[in-house]
Amino acid sequence: NAGVTQTPKFRVLKTGQSMTLLCAQDMNHEYMYWYRQDPGMGLRLIHYSVGEGTTAKGEVPDGYNVSRLKKQNFLLGLESAAPSQTSVYFCASMVSGGIGTQYFGPGTRLTVL
Amino acid sequence: DAKTTQPPSMDCAEGRAANLPCNHSTISGNEYVYWYRQIHSQGPQYIIHGLKNNETNEMASLIITEDRKSSTLILPHATLRDTAVYYCIVRVVNTGNQFYFGTGTSLTVIP
Numbered sequence: 001n002a003g004v005t006q007t008p009k010f011r012v013l014k015t016g017q018s019m020t021l022l023c024a025q026d027m028n029h030e031y032m033y034w035y036r037q038d039p040g041m042g043l044r045l046i047h048y049s050v051g052e053g054t055t056a057k058g059e060v061p062d063g064y065n066v067s068r069l070k071k072q073n074f075l076l077g078l079e080s081a082a083p084s085q086t087s088v089y090f091c092a093s094m095v096s097g098g099i100g101t102q103y104f105g106p107g108t109r110l111t112v113l
Numbered sequence: 114d115a116k117t118t119q120p121p122s123m124d125c126a127e128g129r130a131a132n133l134p135c136n137h138s139t140i141s142g143n144e145y146v147y148w149y150r151q152i153h154s155q156g157p158q159y160i161i162h163g164l165k166n167n168e169t170n171e172m173a174s175l176i177i178t179e180d181r182k183s184s185t186l187i188l189p190h191a192t193l194r195d196t197a198v199y200y201c202i203v204r205v206v207n208t209g210n211q212f213y214f215g216t217g218t219s220l221t222v223i224p
């Protein structure tokens with residue numbers, strides 16, 4: 001049982017390049033989330049999904065797209081990376097509804113030059 | 114979801130109890146209080162949650178005031194490994210299940 005895994009762990013992009021971050025969970029959780037964390041700040045929600053085939057915007061969605069084609073995977077895409085998107089990205093999953101807690105992955109450190 | 118206010122930093126001597134306060138004066142009746150911590154840039158880790166009653170698990174105790182406007186997370190015997198940023202979050206169950214993390218309290222356990 002690996003829990004929540006994120007790929008890649010580190011990445012350096014040039015401005016304008018695109019990339020996709022992969023989040024995978026093996027706990028059969030319905031809900032999945034993408035957060036970003038900038039230095040000295042708390043986590044901010046980018047997008048989330050309450051089930052396969054569904055996505056919704058969070059607090060800071062601009063510049064990102066997401067897809068949830070399979071229940072176990074949640075992809076975060078950057079179509080045209082900007083230096084302002086330099087951050088650490090965390091994925092989380094949670095059992096649907098109720099008072100469930102979120103389980104977090106180890107994070108992806110992204111630098112956009 | 115209700116906003117929370119936490120002190121930006123605290124120190125605690127190793128072996129002593131660490132008491133981390135959180136103010137959530139606008140909390141509504143159906144909002145739970147959650148605590149997470151983040152150790153040195155790792156993914157946040159769930160600690161404990163509660164609605165009205167005090168709660169205890171193997172990691173910590175959560176004391177919620179009777180009016181529910183504030184709470185305290187207690188780490189009974191702090192160790193150096195408890196040095197982390199602690200986040201207090203209140204959220205309504207079943208409303209998109211979004212968690213809003215503030216800047217938390219940076220706890221330093223001193224040898």
